[in-house]
Amino acid sequence: xxxxxxxxxxxxxxxxxxxxxxxxxxxxxxxxxxxxxxxxxxxxxxxxxxxxxxxxxxxxxxxxxxxxxxxxxxxxxxxxxxxxxxxxxxxxxxxxxxxxxxxx
DNA sequence: GCCATGGCTAGTA
DNA sequence: GCCATGGCTAGTA
Numbered sequence: 001x002x003x004x005x006x007x008x009x010x011x012x013x014x015x016x017x018x019x020x021x022x023x024x025x026x027x028x029x030x031x032x033x034x035x036x037x038x039x040x041x042x043x044x045x046x047x048x049x050x051x052x053x054x055x056x057x058x059x060x061x062x063x064x065x066x067x068x069x070x071x072x073x074x075x076x077x078x079x080x081x082x083x084x085x086x087x088x089x090x091x092x093x094x095x096x097x098x099x100x101x102x103x104x
Numbered sequence: 105g106c107c108a109t110g111g112c113t114a115g116t117a
Numbered sequence: 118g119c120c121a122t123g124g125c126t127a128g129t130a
Contacts, residue, residue: 004124023109027123036109038124043108047130054130057108065108071130072108 004030008042011101015056018082019099020092022060029101055079056099062091 001009007030015021023036032038039057047054055078059065066072076086084097 001126002124005126027109032123034110034121035123037107037122040108041106041123041125041127044106044129045126048128049126052130054108059108060110066130067108068129074130075108 004032004035004038005042005046007031008039009046009050009052012043012052012054012057013050014101015053015099018084018097020056020058020062020079020084020094020097021099022058022062022094023065024060025098025100026057058092062094062098064090 008026011021011026011029023039024033026039027033027035030039043052043054043057046052055075064072064075066075079092080086084092086092
């Protein structure tokens with residue numbers, strides 16, 4: 001695992017229950033602000049093995065970004081059970097539920 | 105080559 | 118809607 005990947009994994013692992021981070025925020029905190037899509041790849045390939053709380057990652061608009069219907073339902077259900085609220089338009093208020101790890 | 109992004113624009117009300 | 122982007126566990130939650 002490369003240092004960037006390690007950072008991403010540890011950041012995702014550190015997201016507390018009931019809070020969410022965006023792909024871009026995670027990439028930025030891992031040291032590469034424009035590598036949001038790489039965060040996606042890591043989520044894809046490592047969610048299981050590393051037991052990542054993958055459901056606590058959303059896009060910059062506060063939306064669930066998963067294409068697969070079944071998986072997005074799981075994500076929504078998990079978040080709601082942790083106390084995250086969805087607005088009527090289906091987005092999460094990042095001002096309230098967004099998580100900012102301590103900067104380096 | 106892939107990808108569950110993100111930020112900026114176009115075209116419209 | 119378009120397209121620059123970047124790191125790499127490609128049996129996907």
